[in-house]
Amino acid sequence: MSYKVILQDQYDLSPLVEAINLRDSLEQVAYQGTVNLVVKPDMPAISPGMAIRISGVPYGKKEYVTLLNPGVVWEAESSNNGIKRMTLTVYDRTIYLDKSEEEYLFPAKQTATQRFKKYAADWNLKIAKLPDTGKDLGRSVYRTQSIYASMFADLRATAKAGGKLYHPRMLSSGLELYELGTNPDVYVLDTVTDTTQSRTLEGAATKVKVLATTASESGKEIPSKVMAMAEKDIDQYGQLQAIIQDDEVSSNAAAKALATSRLRGISETITVNAPDINVIRAGDAVMLGSMKLLVISVSRELGNPGSMSLELGTYDDVKRRFYLE
Template identity: 85%
Template sequence: MSYKVILQDKYDLSPLVESISLRDSLEQVAYQGTVNLVVTPDLPPLSPGMAIRISGIPYGMKDYVPLLHPAVVWEVETANNGVKKMTLTLYDRTVYLDKSEEEYLFPAKQTATQRFKRYAADWNIKIAHLPDTEKQLGRSVYRTQSIYASMFADLRETAKAGGKLYHPRMLPAGLELYELGTNREVYVLETLTDTTQRRTLEGAATKVKVLATSASESGKEVPSKVMAIEEKDVAKYGQLQAIIQDDEAKSPAAARELARSKLRGVQETITVNAPDINTIRAGDAVQLGTMKLLVISVSRELGNPGSMTLELGTYDDVKRRFYLE
């Protein structure tokens, strides 16, 4: 197996490894790993909280690079059915942003970049790369919720304001705010074992109405003010109406743009199984035939060659599904 599992920067567990699987998804912040080991007398003591890393040789290369690093042992499970075995659940260190809660009150006109610097400083996380997300955000009051929930709220607001799509990643050098689809090498998926295509009207919206938050007048409830109404493909798919209550759309033009961004017809996802390309991450762009698609999730079994399952979607579908809901 051309992979290494190193514990605490000094114990090489690779000879004891039976299997390694990794999972990365836009629906979660932390890259997750599962390592199955055979327990031998020379296995060092293992406990949650220990530092660990997984390295491998990328497709078409000769040298090892970190795949899951820096990571932490999150769970240790031991079983004995005649042969003692151990299963380790690992996460990269963004897991602390997902599992920790805090309250934040941010003033208006900050960018997501500025807020990410605050999150990283508060949780003692090194920064590798934080691009300027540019879009100024409104005042935000984040009551008790996970740090990642606050981070993702900032990223969604950035996208709703017409900004780019970003996803946090942990690199050996620290936290990166990764712009989706900007990977330098876009792999062409050619050798596929199977492909599944799913198309659905679930979640579709052919008519979108943007409302200002309703208010009462003289103690009486009054209808919400309609800021904008946009329609598309009603005749084709039927009237499926979504309502957005959003005071951030200060002008009719902004409300119309927001409404248009929420119009969505058939949602399509493609799932492929293929030999593993171990450096593909969630949010990366890949080429499938004539289509350039984004990786929504990747689950992989490491090995030679190993295998991976990719869930893929178009940029617009990913934007609507994860950033505009």
């Protein structure tokens, strides 16, 4: 097996590995792994909290690179049916951002980049790459919630302000704020074993209203003021109306841009199964035929060649589904 599993930077568990599965998704922050081991008497005791890393040889390459590092053992489950085995659930260390809660009060005119520096400093995370997201955000009050929930709220606000799409990643060198679709190597999926295409009007919006923050007048409730409205394809798909009420939208122009960006017709998702390309991550761009698509999620079974299942979507669909809803 052209993969290595190293525990605590000193124990090579690779000869004991029966299977390794990895999952990455835009719906979660941490890269997740499952490692199935055969337990031997001379194997070190393994318990949650221990450091672990998984390395492999990328497609078409000869040298090992780290795939999940720095990682942490989150769960360890043993079984014995004549042969003692252990299943490890591991995550990269962004799992601590998802499992830890804090309260944050941020002033207006800060970018997501500035706030990410604060998150990283508070949780002792090294920074590998934090690009300038370039959009000033409004004042934000994040009451008790996970750190990642606050992070993602900043990234959604950036997208709503017309900024680019980002997703946090943990690299060996530290925390990266990755701009979706900017991977230098865009792999062509030319050996797909099967493809499933799903098209739906679920979540569609052919008419969108952006409302001002609800106010009262002399103690009486009054209808919300409509700041902007946009519509498209009503004749084709019917009237499916969405209403947005966002405290950070302060101008009619910004409201109009937000309403237009929220319009959505048929949503298309493509799932493909293919031989594994082990360096493809959620948020990467890939080519399927003539279409350039983003990876929404990837589940892989490492091996030679191994296999992967990719959920793919267009840039606009990913933006609407994850950043504008």
